Amino acid sequence: MRQNPRIHPYIPNTVPEVKQVMLQEIGVSSIEELYRGIPESLRFRDQLQLQPALTEYELQRHIEKLLSKNTSAKANLNFLGAGCWQHFIPAVCDEISQRSEFVTAYAGEPYEDHGRFQTLFEYQSLLAELVDMDVVNVPTFDWAQAAATALRMAVRITGKQEVLLPAILHPDRRMIIENYLSPEITCVYIDAISDTDSKGGTLDLNDLQNKLTDHVAAIYIENPSYIGIVEHQGQQIADLAHAAGSLFIVGIDPISLGVLKPPSQYGADLVCGDLQPLGIHMQYGGGQSGFIASRDEEKFVMEYPSRLFGIVPTIVEGEYGFGDVAYERTSFAKREKGKESVGTQTALWGITAGVYLALMGPLGMQEVGQTIIQHAQYAALRLSQIKGVSLRFTTPFFKEFVVDFNESGKTVEAIHRDLLACGIFGGKDLSQEYPEWGQCALYCVTEIHTKEDLEQLAAAVKQIVEG
Structure with a gap:
């Protein structure tokens, strides 16, 4: 006698009678009720069309091909932060x-x-x-x-x-x-x-x-x-x-x-x-x-x-x-x-x-904090000296600051696309999150950035904005 394909041989909770007892215990009549908080537009109702399983070598080739599309923060200058920051890792x-x-x-x-x-x-x-x-x-x-x-x-x-x-x-x-x-x-x-x-x-x-x-x-x-x-x-x-x-x-x-x-x-x-x-x-x-x-x-x-x-x-x-x-x-x-x-x-x-x-100790933490403040202040100063670029806020900041591109006549998206061509990851585009600010981006500067890095960023933004 063929076993019900909906019953897993090693998972007893898939047996219909067992399921029903569990549903009754928590006060619902069907599994569907458990998903009522998920909008219908997000539910997949069709059958999954899965590809045939790959061999180990084929899978390795496939994954390596996907990974080769990545552009890493090591190969480029990175000024993205907003919750995940690039710091030096001892x-x-x-x-x-x-x-x-x-x-x-x-x-x-x-x-x-x-x-x-x-x-x-x-x-x-x-x-x-x-x-x-x-x-x-x-x-x-x-x-x-x-x-x-x-x-x-x-x-x-x-x-x-x-x-x-x-x-x-x-x-x-x-x-x-x-x-x-x-x-x-x-x-x-x-x-x-x-x-x-x-x-x-x-x-x-x-x-x-x-x-x-x-x-x-x-x-x-x-x-x-x-x-x-x-x-x-x-x-x-x-x-x-x-x-x-x-x-x-x-x-x-x-x-x-x-x-x-x-x-x-x-x-x-x-x-x-x-x-x-x-x-x-x-x-x-x-x-x-x-x-x-x-x-x-x-x-x-x-x-x-x-x-x-x-x-x-x-x-x-x-x-x-x-x-x-x-x-x-x-x-x-x-x-x-x-x-x-x-x-x-x-x-x-x-x-x-x-x-x-344990490695850094109090003095090490103080040193890295001071370095971050100095580097971020210098980057903000150099960017704000570019025509059409300014700081959205003049309030003291740590590590991250909002750069205002509204007077440049360019969108953050366009500026960052051109920066990427120069091997630079621009800051996070805030124009969708805070449309009332217009074309603004959140830039992050940490202890990993050298003065040469910051000058390279400023020169690239100046070239893109001023032409």
């Missing part, structure tokens, strides 16, 4: 992160390499020192998830159902945060001061005060912001948040903390951000890794959904061990009753970030 970061005991390590106590516990504890300790907080979690997927989780933590702590976010926010991060908080938590956006003001791009405190109600669980800002602007009003924002019974959450680029004051020193309750600048290569989105930090207070610690590693003495005098702190609060222990579900994460990048921080 060789020791790759050497440690590629060790087999770290690359292959995975969750599950029977298979745990306790050396990994120690490396993650050391990472947490080093990052905690950098952000001037007591507690740091095992990495999340990326900055967006870290921000969304921090906001959910604030909602659980305060019991309120509204959060305030900056209107100038990375569109991908905004989308992920809104998706992660929906449907029960409302996102309200705070306007920025007009770019014509000397404080342009920073948060409008009048607008913030108008939107700061008794229903707000947290105010979230980024410093530097998505467009690189340094927010100098941190303490004022913190005071407003705390007076309203709200928490203050700050998203950061950690490589800026060698020169900028850590958010804890201007009132932040939770700090989050992305580890990618700390020794991690750009990898088509695969090099992202988020973190959350807080004070060592029970109300914060018990709301972390992810693992925390601590150090304790063992029964052997002088010996110490590393392991989970308050494991019972995690979804690993509570399963479906957990506050949030935490699955596979990016712990390997936490180890890499720990190696980077």
Whole structure:
């Protein structure tokens, strides 16, 4: 008797009777109901027309052909940033992160390499020192998830159902945060001061005060912001948040903390951000890794959904061990009753970030921060000296800045196409995200750029714009 082709021999949940019991348990009548949130226009209703399987050699040839189309940031000058930045990666970061005991390590106590516990504890300790907080979690997927989780933590702590976010926010991060908080938590956006003001791009405190109600669980800002602007009003924002019974959450680029004051020193309750600048290569989105930090207070610690590693003495005098702190609060222990579900994460990048921080030390972080500021300021100066090119904002910035091409008579798309022909990746085109700004682009300059690189960029833009 031929087996039903819809029943997989090794997956019992494909048996119709089993499926029906599961559907009844969660209160739906069909599998289709589980997909009701996906618009019909996005669903594929036809049969997949799959190509015949390739041999190993044919597959290798095919992949190599696809990869040969790439134009890398090593072969070209790169001024793209906007969430994934090109920094110098010390060789020791790759050497440690590629060790087999770290690359292959995975969750599950029977298979745990306790050396990994120690490396993650050391990472947490080093990052905690950098952000001037007591507690740091095992990495999340990326900055967006870290921000969304921090906001959910604030909602659980305060019991309120509204959060305030900056209107100038990375569109991908905004989308992920809104998706992660929906449907029960409302996102309200705070306007920025007009770019014509000397404080342009920073948060409008009048607008913030108008939107700061008794229903707000947290105010979230980024410093530097998505467009690189340094927010100098941190303490004022913190005071407003705390007076309203709200928490203050700050998203950061950690490589800026060698020169900028850590958010804890201007009132932040939770700090989050992305580890990618700390020794991690750009990898088509695969090099992202988020973190959350807080004070060592029970109300914060018990709301972390992810693992925390601590150090304790063992029964052997002088010996110490590393392991989970308050494991019972995690979804690993509570399963479906957990506050949030935490699955596979990016712990390997936490180890890499720990190696980077250990190598750099406080003076190294200060030096790289100062170098980035100097290089970015010089690039902005040289570009603004070109006829038809200016800076959209004159507010102090770190690493990234908005270049205004409106007076040049050319579109960002056309300018960047010509730059690419010169072997240069221009900044991120902002004309679709912020059409009210017209033809503007977000340029990123880091410690990898030399003066010659910046002069090459300025000369190429001048030639393209002035002819």
